[in-house]
Each structure stands twice: as C-alpha cells, then as structure tokens.
Amino acid sequence: MDRIIQYIESYLGSDKTPGAAGNMFWALVYIMLVFAGLSVAVIAMNWLERKILAHMQVRLGPMRVGPHGLLQPIADAIKLLLKEDIMPSEADGFVFWMAPLIVVLAAFTVFIVVPFGPTHAVTDMNIGILFMLGVSSLSVLGIVMAGWASNSHYPLIGALRSSAQMVSYEIAMGLAVVSAILMTSLNAEGTGTLSMIGIVQAQQAQGEWFIFKFFPLGLIAFFIFAVAMVAETNRAPFDLAEAESELTAGFHTEYSGFRWSLFFLAEYSAMIAVSSIAVTLWLGGWLRPFPNLLSGRIWDLAFSLVPGITFLFFAAICFYNTARMPKHPLFRVQTIGLAGFGAVLGLIGLVLFIPAVSLRVQDIFWFSSKVAGFMYMYIWYRGTFPRYRFDQLMQMGWKVLLPMGLGVLILTAGIALLQQTIWHP
Amino acid sequence: MTDPNTTLSHLDLETPEKPFLDANELVINMGPQHPATHGVLRVILRLDGEKVLGLECVIGYLHRGVEKIGEHRTYTMFNPYVDRMDYVAAVSNGLGYCETVEKLLNVEAPPRAQHVRVILTELNRIASHQLWLGTHALDIGAITPLFYTFRDREEILKIYEKYCGARLTTHAFRIGGLQYETYTGFEKEVKNFLDFFRPKIDEYEELLTTNRIWVERTKNVGIISAEDCIAFGVTGPVLRASGVKWDLRKAQPYANYKNFDFEIPIGQNGDTYDRYLVRMAEMRQSVRIIQQAVEALPEGPIMAKVPKVIKPPAGEVYHSIEAPKGELGYFIVSDGSTQPYRLRVRPPSFVNLQALDVMCRGQLVADVIAVIGTLDIVLGEVDR
Numbered sequence: 001m002d003r004i005i006q007y008i009e010s011y012l013g014s015d016k017t018p019g020a021a022g023n024m025f026w027a028l029v030y031i032m033l034v035f036a037g038l039s040v041a042v043i044a045m046n047w048l049e050r051k052i053l054a055h056m057q058v059r060l061g062p063m064r065v066g067p068h069g070l071l072q073p074i075a076d077a078i079k080l081l082l083k084e085d086i087m088p089s090e091a092d093g094f095v096f097w098m099a100p101l102i103v104v105l106a107a108f109t110v111f112i113v114v115p116f117g118p119t120h121a122v123t124d125m126n127i128g129i130l131f132m133l134g135v136s137s138l139s140v141l142g143i144v145m146a147g148w149a150s151n152s153h154y155p156l157i158g159a160l161r162s163s164a165q166m167v168s169y170e171i172a173m174g175l176a177v178v179s180a181i182l183m184t185s186l187n188a189e190g191t192g193t194l195s196m197i198g199i200v201q202a203q204q205a206q207g208e209w210f211i212f213k214f215f216p217l218g219l220i221a222f223f224i225f226a227v228a229m230v231a232e233t234n235r236a237p238f239d240l241a242e243a244e245s246e247l248t249a250g251f252h253t254e255y256s257g258f259r260w261s262l263f264f265l266a267e268y269s270a271m272i273a274v275s276s277i278a279v280t281l282w283l284g285g286w287l288r289p290f291p292n293l294l295s296g297r298i299w300d301l302a303f304s305l306v307p308g309i310t311f312l313f314f315a316a317i318c319f320y321n322t323a324r325m326p327k328h329p330l331f332r333v334q335t336i337g338l339a340g341f342g343a344v345l346g347l348i349g350l351v352l353f354i355p356a357v358s359l360r361v362q363d364i365f366w367f368s369s370k371v372a373g374f375m376y377m378y379i380w381y382r383g384t385f386p387r388y389r390f391d392q393l394m395q396m397g398w399k400v401l402l403p404m405g406l407g408v409l410i411l412t413a414g415i416a417l418l419q420q421t422i423w424h425p
Numbered sequence: 426m427t428d429p430n431t432t433l434s435h436l437d438l439e440t441p442e443k444p445f446l447d448a449n450e451l452v453i454n455m456g457p458q459h460p461a462t463h464g465v466l467r468v469i470l471r472l473d474g475e476k477v478l479g480l481e482c483v484i485g486y487l488h489r490g491v492e493k494i495g496e497h498r499t500y501t502m503f504n505p506y507v508d509r510m511d512y513v514a515a516v517s518n519g520l521g522y523c524e525t526v527e528k529l530l531n532v533e534a535p536p537r538a539q540h541v542r543v544i545l546t547e548l549n550r551i552a553s554h555q556l557w558l559g560t561h562a563l564d565i566g567a568i569t570p571l572f573y574t575f576r577d578r579e580e581i582l583k584i585y586e587k588y589c590g591a592r593l594t595t596h597a598f599r600i601g602g603l604q605y606e607t608y609t610g611f612e613k614e615v616k617n618f619l620d621f622f623r624p625k626i627d628e629y630e631e632l633l634t635t636n637r638i639w640v641e642r643t644k645n646v647g648i649i650s651a652e653d654c655i656a657f658g659v660t661g662p663v664l665r666a667s668g669v670k671w672d673l674r675k676a677q678p679y680a681n682y683k684n685f686d687f688e689i690p691i692g693q694n695g696d697t698y699d700r701y702l703v704r705m706a707e708m709r710q711s712v713r714i715i716q717q718a719v720e721a722l723p724e725g726p727i728m729a730k731v732p733k734v735i736k737p738p739a740g741e742v743y744h745s746i747e748a749p750k751g752e753l754g755y756f757i758v759s760d761g762s763t764q765p766y767r768l769r770v771r772p773p774s775f776v777n778l779q780a781l782d783v784m785c786r787g788q789l790v791a792d793v794i795a796v797i798g799t800l801d802i803v804l805g806e807v808d809r
Contacts (some may be wrong), residue, residue: 057572153453157475157790236566237638246564246794248459386638387566389791390475 017197019112019123030122034111042268046073049379056383067338068321083257088150091254095149100255100262103142107266107273110135114276115197117286117363128196129177129277136232136273139266140166143234143241143251146263150254158250161390162241165231168397173228175405176221179412180281183210183218186416200285207292211282214415221408222282224401226377229274231393233267235378237385238393246387275374276367283370286363304358307365311349318342450478457486461564461794464804468781468793475789480782484775487808495768500526500600500735503768508594510772511806513556515594516549516585517748523598524679525744525755527729529737530600537725538602539681543718544615545588545597546680547711551622552581553749553801554704554711558629561701561798565642570632577625580618587614601731615719619712626708633701643698647784647796650695657783658776661751663800666703667695673747680746685717697799704801736763750774750801770809774802 011023018026047062047070054061062069087096113128115121125131140162147159184202185192193199203209210218231238242250252263279285288303319342325335352358352365388396451474456467465486471478491510495503507522508515520542527533534542555578559571582592587608589597597603633639649659651667664671672689674682690706692699739761745754751773760766777800784796 053568057569058576059572153451157451157453160474239566240791246461246791383569384632385567386562386633386636386642387791388638389642389789391789392641 015119017119017121017124019121019125027122030120031112034114034122035108038108038111038269038272041272042265043073043077045268045271045375046076048375049382052376052379053383056380067325067334067341070337070341077261080261081258085257085259086254088152088254090151092149092151095145096254099142099146099149100259100266101142102145103139103266104262104269106135106138106142107269110273111269111276113196114273115200115280115285116367117360118197118201120286120364121197124195124197126198127194129181129194129199129281132196132273132277133174133177136270136277137166137170139270142266146255147241147251150251152254154247154249154253155251158241158247158253161247162234162251164390165234165238165240165393168394169228169231169401172224172397172401172405173232175402175409176224176228177277177281179217179221179405179409180210182409182412182416183213186419196280196285199280200287203284204287204291209282209284209287214412217408217412217415218282220404221412222278224405224408225278225281227401228397229278230378230381231397232274233271233378235267235271236382237388239387240390240393271375271378272371275371278374279367279370286367288362288366304355304362305353307358307362308349308352310365310369311345311352315342315346315349318345455793457483462797463560463802466778466797466802466804466807468797470790470793472790475791477785477788477790477793480785480793482778482781484778484804484807487804489809491809492768492770495765497764499763500737500765503765504598504600505594505596507770508596509805510770510809511553511748511750511753511774511803512593513803514549514553514749516545516597517553517746517753519596519598520546520680521744521746521748521753521755523600524746525742525757526600526735526737528744529740529742529757529759530731530735532601532729532731534602534680534729535726536681536723538727538729540718540722541603541607541727542598543680543682543685544715544722545585545595547715547718548581548584548615548618550711550749551708552578554708555581557704557749557798557801558701561795561801562633562639564794564798565639567633567636567639570629573625573629573632577622580621584611584614584618587611599728600735602726602728604728606727612719612722615715619716619719623709623712626705626712630705634705640698642791642795643701643799644696645694646697646788646792647799648694648696649780649784653780653783654695657780659751659780661748661773661777661801662700662703662707663751663777663780665689666692666700668693673745673752677745679744682714684721685714687714697795700799734763736761745771748773750803750806751777772806772809774800774804774806775809778802778807 007023008025011018011021011026014021014023018024018030050072051061051069062072065071065075087093110132112122113125113131115124115128143162144159147155147157147162150156181192181194181199183206184199187202187205193202206213211222212218230236234241240250241247242252247253252260255263284291288306290299294303318338322335322339322342325331325338352361451470451472453470453472454467455470456462457465462468467483467486469481469483471480489509491506494506498506504519504522507518510518523534555574559574562568562570585595585597586592588611589595589605649663649667651664651669653659654664654667654669660671668691670689670691673679674687675689687710690703690710692703737759739759741756741758743754743756745752747753752771753773754771756767756769756771757765758767781793781796781800784800785793788796
C-alpha cells in the first residue's frame, strides 16, 4: 500500500508530463481528464454551433429543451443512442463496423500529445507533431472504408472525394508545418524539435509566436495550415465528402444511430485536434497573449485573473437572461435551470480567482480559448461560404497552396540559415 | 429526333461518350427522395467517376391530373386548382388563367383591377425569385441566404394574407377582375415593403455576387446557348441569361404592362452565374414596376361585367404570360358549355427541365445540383 501511495506521490512536483516521467497512474488520470474534457467540449460545441449559426441566420436555434436549448445536445445524444442501428444487407459487415471505430480512434488518440500546459499533457513525444499529423490523417482511411463498405453509390462517391481531397491538401499542410518546425531551431543550440511541448517552449524562448516570426512568412504558413485544416476535417466550405445537397450525406449516408454519432463525435474532436496543432505551432500554445508588450509581474497577475473574469462574465450573461425570462409559471423550471447554470459558471469563476488554482489552470485556459477561436471560425465559415467543387479544391491545393508552401519553406530556411551563420555566427 | 431541325449535335443519345480507359460507368438515381432535387424529381445520372456522361429526368411523381380535372369543373371552379401548379408563384398562375378565360369571353378587367393584378403578380415574382435564390444557394452550400430570403419573403406573404386571407395558394384573382377590394393601407404597406426590400437585394448580393467560391461554382457551369434555348422552347430568365431579349411583358404586353417603364435584364454567357445575375436584376425591375403601379393606382370598379354562369362561346384560345419561371401558357378549347372541353397548360418548368441534359453533360455531379437549382423548377408545375 505504501509503495502504491509512494508511486502516486512520486509524480507530484515533477516538471515533466506523466508519460515522460513514466508514471502510469497519472497518465491514466490525465487520459480520463482529457477524454472527459473532450466530450464536454464536443457537447458544448454542438450547442454553440447551432446557436451561433442560428444567430448568424436571423433565427433562434434550439430554444425548447432546457433554457435556451442548453440540454439539446443531451436530448440528441439520447435520441441517437436509442435509434435503430441499421446495417445494409449488402454491406461488408466487418468493414462497416470498423470504419467509425477507426475514425473515432484517430480523432481521440491524437490528444495524447496535445500540450495544454508545460506539464499538462498525457505524454511528450519527441515526434509529437509527426504523431499528430499521422494519426489524424488516419481518419480519411475510416471515411474511405465507410464509403466502400456501405456498398452504395453516394457513400462511394463521398469516399472517392475524400481521398482526392486528402492528396491535394496534405502536402501543402505538411510544408506549412515543416516551416514552423524549422523556426524552432533558431535557438542558442541550433537544434529544432518535433515535440509539441518543445515547439511551444521554443516560442517562449524566442519571445515570439511563430505566426509573427519572419513576418509575413509565419503568417502565410499559418494561413496555408488554416485552409488545409478545414479540408482535413471535412467542414464547410470543403465538406465535399458529406455534401448533403449533392450526395445526401456522403460517406455516412448508410449509417444511423450510434454509428452515425461516432462519426459526428469524431468530426468535432478532429476539429479540436487540428486547431490544437495550429495553436501549438503558430499561436504560442498555452502562452498568454502579449508576453513582450505587457510584461512584468503586475501584468502577469492581471492576466492570471482573466480566466476567472471570463467565467464570471458568462455567469453574468446567464443571470441577465434569467432576468429576461418570461414570468409565466410554465417557464419556472427553465428560469431556475438557467440561474443554476449561471451559478455554476460563477462558482467556477470564483474558484479560478484562488491564486493556487489560477496558476495551474491558466495555461489550460489560454490554450482552450485559442482553440475556441478556431472553433468559432469554423462556424463562421459554415455560415458564410458556399461549398467548393472537388476539382476546384484540388486545383487550389496543387496550384495555390503547394507553391505557396514551398516558397515559404525555402524562404524560411534561407533566412534561418542567414541568421545562424552571418548575423549570429 | 429524325427531323434535322430539332436534332442537336451534342444531344446524341445513341452513341454514348466513351468512359476513360475501361472504367465502369456508374448509374445513380438522384431522387425522388433527395435533398436537392426540389421536390420529387428523379434524375438518372450516368457517371464516369464524377463526370456526367448523360442524364434522364423521370417525372410524374407529383402528377395530379390538373388538366383532366379542368374538364370536369366549371371555369370558376377550376380557378383555385391552378394555384397548386406552381405553388411558389400561385398569383402568376391565377393571372394567366383568368386572362385566358377573359380572352375567351372577350371581356377586359377594369383598370384598377389590372393595376392591383400587376402589383400582386410582381410581388409574387419577387417571392418566387427569393425562394429560388435561397434554395439555389443552399444547394451550392451557402446556407445563410435561405434564411435571409425567407425572412423577407414573409413580408410579401403578409400582404397576401391581408389581401385575400391566404399566403401560398392565394386564389387572388377572379375571372373578370378581383373579388376583393384592396384593404385599407394596402398602398402604404406595399410602398413600405419596397423601401424595406431595396437594401435587402444588396444584402443578398453582398453575400454572393462577389463571393469567390460562389463565382467559381457558377461561372461556366451549365452553359446553354441561345440557339439551344430556342430549340428547346426554354423561356424566362434561363433564355434571357443566354442573351435573348424575350419577355412576354414587353413582347406581347398583357394586363397593363405596356404602361409601365422597366427593362429586360439579359446575360451573355448563358451560364449559372448569368442566370443568377438576371434574376437578381429582375427583382430590382419588379420593384420598379410595383412602385409605378402603386403610385398610379386608379379608382374605379374592380370587376368587369361577367355573367354569373360563365359560358364562353365555342372556340379555342391560347394566352400566355411571363411567369417568374418563364412562359406560362393556357390553351382552352371551349364547346360552349360551362366546362372547358380541353384545358392544356404550358408550364415553364416542364419545358425548361428538358434542357437539363444538355446543360449537365461533361460537368460534375456537384454541377448537376447547381443546374437543377438554376433552372428554378417547381415539381408541382412539371407534373401538374
């Protein structure tokens, strides 16, 4: 017993991730936390997407299930779980069964290396970014399998489109990532790193997020990645593989119930995953904004209060809307529910003001809010853009993004070489 | 197909296009249950990968035998049935039918009735084009314009509801004029709508006209030449976007369109983008017509002298109007009884739909959706 407690305690105070420190217990705890957090994020994202999209489109979105539709995702989840699970009789059963699993596994496994903070990751691999890119690309395999196994025409076309899509954006995406990795080698030792935590620490050491590095090279690389990542996650305007108005639902036309919800889950967690890559590589990961402009202890203190203030702000919105709720007795439960939700948010906000908590949590907060910015962009794209045709996407990938990526890579490498040999020999 | 005048060189159904290498052709049923076929249109697509080698439309899923029903109803009783054909432009259908029977009876609606008819029909043109724009954009993947157009279409429907109590299948006109006098504040509300609607067209255009993806998806997609249009009998905005300045409101003025000053917008390339621009410009022209009509709304009776029991003299008549989707014609053969001997409708959607194959050959599946959207078909009218 003592040995177990000792084993558990041995990690506390370590400055490594549990995986790197080799502590299985804490690694498991972190996996659970990431998984739970991700599920909550997907649920929240579901509600937010509907609400934000609705408000962009002059409508209200879900309003009935819970106050302002807050319980709608849960109602939907229950509905999906209770639905009949249909497998077409002509389908290839095993592959049909495997496809959603592969997609979900690919989407969730990548979160092992996502650095929410200097120690807040399940593990720190020295090939972290390669692992992320590799595993997240696996989801295309799942999509192709789903399309093929359905033994139906629309899914097949969806799968074909997906594979055509992949070859056209992945190269440009890779080039953009390489140019960011090149920038990590501009430190005193002159060695780069592929570790996700190392990349953020490199930005911290150089005092510059890579999006601003060698302006505008970093920005262009970021832009290439930002376009490619939308294509990677099959979201509008690149949602060709599931274009509902063309291919009914594309690769998941034949899926229903829980299997379908796995695709849904995977899509949203893949969105979070690729946004995490972008945040890590170009937006300084868990680092707070304006580290150079607003430096000093007083600003550190001020920024450590931001998480708490944010949650209090959300709580205030909830309370404001509670006050605006109709006074009719039928709305009593909803009013209480919304006030309770606001109270929970407010409580979280207050807890975040405790210095000991805020010091540990603010890394996660900054990382998540940067990712949330990307999530908002995703919704915004969906509300604004028509869908690309797949030959146009390929044209863009090969004729625009790829040359741009090559150019950025060569220029970055050239400037980096000059900086290391001539300016700072 | 043997007549050389009607045979088109590229519509060669006998010798199929060779697929690439020895790839298998894929035959796909698009519809009748499909989100983007605007109802129950079934399109059999022959594909090489995603390239369309040819397609065939299967229609009739919404057939209700409207023309046959017409033979068993009196002229007055049949009037509401025409609203159910092109249900997004019910007022235009009613206008066409009423004017045809009036032509048969040799009566003319009084000026005030004609003015109100023009106002309501042009409002209907705007409503129909709004619905087209919303669904067309939705098919191409832009979901937001749909909600904008429906928000603004609501204002038109409110005017209808106040005028005749119905929003969609209005039955607004009667043979010989109108049944209802305009309600109090009708003119003001129409004017308010026009002021409200002018900036809204700019809003739609802001979302789409210069949108790079929209332009890429619609330019050079579904091109149809003016000759093909004429050969197929395609009319309406589709014909005008191919560069033919043909609008029945100008060519064979009916109602009192000759009193109003408006232009016929035309395109050059006959592609989806031009059809989009033409329809957007038509909405602006409709606003112009309504403005003139509502400002010059004369006083006077709203109903011509029409016998209680309509018994037109034996004979036949064809009359057509410019419906939002093209030439809407009615051909009525009267045997002198209270019911038509034969009633034939020439619906624009049905004729325009023929051109789908020509417009889609060699394009991709995604373009088929865009072309179905740009043809602006209503299956209620295609199948009748």
